[in-house]
Amino acid sequence: MPALCRDCFHAAEPVFSRCPVCASRRVAAHHELFRLTVAHVDCDAFYASVEKRDRPELLTKPVIVGGGTRGVVSACCYIARTRGVRSAMPMFKALAACPDAVVIKPEIAKYVREGRRIRAMMEALTPLVQPMSIDEAVLDLAGTEALHGAPPAVVLARFALAVEREVGVTVSIGLAANRLMAKLAAERDKPRGFAVIGGPEAAGWLAPQPVSVLPGVGPAVTKRLQAAGFSTLGQIAALDVREAMRRFGEDGPALAARARGEDVRRVNPDREAKSISAETTFESDMTSRQALEAPLWRMCEKLARRLREKELAASGVTLKMKTAGFATRTRAVRLPQPTRLPDVLFAAAQPMLAKETDGTAFRLIGIGAQPLVPAARADLGDLADPEAPKRAARWQAVEALRAKFGEDAVLRGRGLPHARPKPSSKG
Structure with missing residues (x-):
């Protein structure tokens, strides 16, 4: 079995537990x-x-x-x-x-x-x-x-x-x-x-592991698998394609393959992000729509900035809210045309926010962009919204001023300090 010292990079066979060159015990062997x-x-x-x-x-x-x-x-x-x-x-x-x-x-x-x-x-x-x-x-x-x-x-x-x-x-x-x-x-x-x-050795190493070890198998999926009698990956790996599909639906065969350590995905340097988001947690719970709109606007500005940095645009908007009891609520809507403008993101999120402000106290609010498309398709304008390119140019000018003079160099009315709650620093 070959071995490698991770400190001086001495490599030799047979295996050694202490490097014969530098005496390090940081040895990899396989x-x-x-x-x-x-x-x-x-x-x-x-x-x-x-x-x-x-x-x-x-x-x-x-x-x-x-x-x-x-x-x-x-x-x-x-x-x-x-x-x-x-x-x-x-x-x-x-x-x-x-x-x-x-x-x-x-x-x-x-x-x-x-x-x-x-x-x-x-x-x-x-x-x-x-x-x-x-x-x-x-x-x-x-x-x-x-x-x-x-x-x-x-x-x-x-x-x-x-x-x-x-x-x-x-x-x-x-x-x-x-x-x-x-x-x-x-x-x-x-x-x-x-x-x-x-x-x-992959299948043998995985077999005794709990199902929660597998990436993508979170607490909810783990509970469902355990309720169905599957507590280890070896139990899932033993299923053939037909049985895996009967037990877990269309995703069953892929789950069984992963439980055996099989993965055909290639390393893809051009993999695109599936979504981009921004969120903030409040120092105290908020209930009214008016109070929640101020941090929502700030998150829309932050999301717009992140879209610009990634050279992407949003063709859909997702609103995320977490109640005082830690229950998560999400709503989503598709946009008529892709955008990178905070006011368009905000306008899309406002009706969703209105439906959620039913007296419930919230501790967190977030806004996400999904699906994503190339930036070149954003805010082109059409008969229904011919001013979109001008608004895009204004937003670009605002961001340029902020980059040069600081975040507070240009503020919208709804973003003024007196309108802001005190959020914790997340998102």
Whole structure:
């Protein structure tokens, strides 16, 4: 079995537990170590890691990145995780579990900047890099051995150390025969991990795992599967196509295939986002439509900005609201023509908001764009709305002024400070 030292990159066979060159115990070993090419790279507690890098005095302290007692945890370090804190947990629960945590307001622009630095380092390894989020991507390094003078496993180990030295955060890497197993491998050995799952062992490794291990199988699906008598992936994997379809409908055969570790998806660097959204959690619950329209407008402006940055447009709008009791309500509508303008997004969301403001107290509001289309198709104007191109030009001018002089350089009436509630920093 071949082995690789992840610190000095010494590679040899047979396997060794301590590197004979540098004495490191950070050794990766696997029968297929130098043959596998699909890797999943996931930054470790990315937001919190960036903050600890910038504030070394926090290195040994639990850190939560989030906002307000009514907000949620955007990210937390591994020290906080040992206390029971998790991403997306309400802040009041997180602080109850870890009262000595240092809470830091998110700086999304900084995280995006650092995420792009890491992505550029990935793209230097292979053109087949598919971003999954700001701090996560899947790579295919097939055919790159001649370019780098080393197999993908060695190249990835070098990359991981380069990220630590140049960016100041750590990553975990999963190496496997396909995207599904690479993602699961990346989650096995966090933080600063390097795990390998070979093709022949995938089904056996998955079989005893709970169904919730499979990406996309959330709490609701897990309950349904358990109620049907399926608690492990091996039970689902044993189903043939006909039985899987009878049990779970059209998605059944694909679910059974994934439970066996099968995944035919290719790494696609041109994968487009399916939706873009913005949301905010309030410091105190809101009930009236008038009060809710102010944060909704701000989210429409933020969504419009994100569409512009991604060079996309919305051909549909989704309104998301969360009640004081944490129940989520969503409504959606298609637009007559694609847009990137906040006033059009707002106008589409207003009737949906009116239907939801029935006296219920809400703690969160959000706006999303789905489906997405290329920006070139947005706000072209027609007989019903000939002024759309002019409004688009005005919005572009407003954004240019804000970029130069700050967010408050130009404000719409409904966006004036006195009209705004105090939201927590999410979205």
